[in-house]
Amino acid sequence: MGAGDPRRGRVEASDAELATAWTIRGAPHVYRRANLPQVAAAVWPFSEADAAKRIYDAAKPLKEAGIGALDALEAVAAAMRSVVTEPMVKGEVSTRMTSLMDRPYLRYCRPCQATHLYEMPFRLAALRAGLELQAGTSPPVLRSIPGFERAVEVPQHYEVVRSYLRLCGPATPKHVADYLDAPVKEIKARWPSDTVEVSVDGQTRWLLAIDADGLAAGPARTTRLLGPYDLFLQAKDRSLLVGDPARAKALWPVLGRPGAVLADGEIVGTWRPRASGRKLKVRVELWTGAPASVRGDVAEQAERLAEYRRTELSGVEFAD
DSSP states (O other), rough: OOOOOOEEEEEEEEOOGGGEEEEEEGEEEEEEGGGHHHHHHHOOOSSHHHHOOOOOOOHHHHHHHTHHHHHHHHHHHHHHHOOOOOOEHHHHHHHHTTTSSSSGGGEEEETTTTTEEHHHHHHHHHHTTEEEEEETOOOOOEEOOOOOOOOSOOOGOHHHHHHHHHHHBHHHHHHHHHHTTTTTTHHHHHSSSSEEEETTHHHHHHEEEEHHHHHHOOOOOEEEEOOOOOOOHHHSSSHHHHOOOOHHHHHOSSSOOOOEETTTTEEEEEEEEETTTTTTEEEEEEEETOTTTTHHHHHHHHHHHHTTTTEEEEEEEEOH
């Protein structure tokens, strides 16, 4: 589902090889640039019902106007393609598109005090339009992908249901549907035939057969500082990752998520960065029961984090 798999280690690639695009749930994801045509086909809604679900509240006015959700996404993509002829800030793209689109595509936004396109159709149509996000821009800058042409067929290893099972499994159809914002019926209709049933805490789930042998090996014996939106933390079975409600609330608050400390396959605490100029401090809260060796491992990972951010680590602070 992205350029790398956090459960299998980081994939190194140059900036020229990578591209950022709005895809699953309208969120920005990083992909290998060469794979964008297949990605665009893989993340497109499965059906009219799926498209209507993925665009949230934008579906109602479109339906009332007799416009199908898939047709609407195609129309938005066509308008975006015509507007973005050079790198352009998202707000400017939205302003220009507002003048091109009919009323059912638009809404009044109170925070902006302006009328513009519904957000989800805007994001989901961008890659369809052959647009990527310029890396490191805020607000985001959209630009055309050179030579982009969407693939007609989706290779098996790009299928999003398979990807979820491989990266976040074992899982159920509902887990996958919740992650994609898709109807469960659509997921069941595309459930891979090469899955095997497994029992997780007494519940039946499924895993790709090719990955079943890995269960016997157990978790990797390593410690990592996972970012707040690391894929490991995006799976829709949070109670399996963190069973204690108070700890789950601390890890997944409504606003301001911390990162997670992962040790030997278990989440054992949270962490937050504290940057000051060119220096970085990492504040860590380890939960009761975390192995004593984790502190040293966390300090090592904090050094790697500072190196990655091209800053100097000023210290690791453990909460009492």
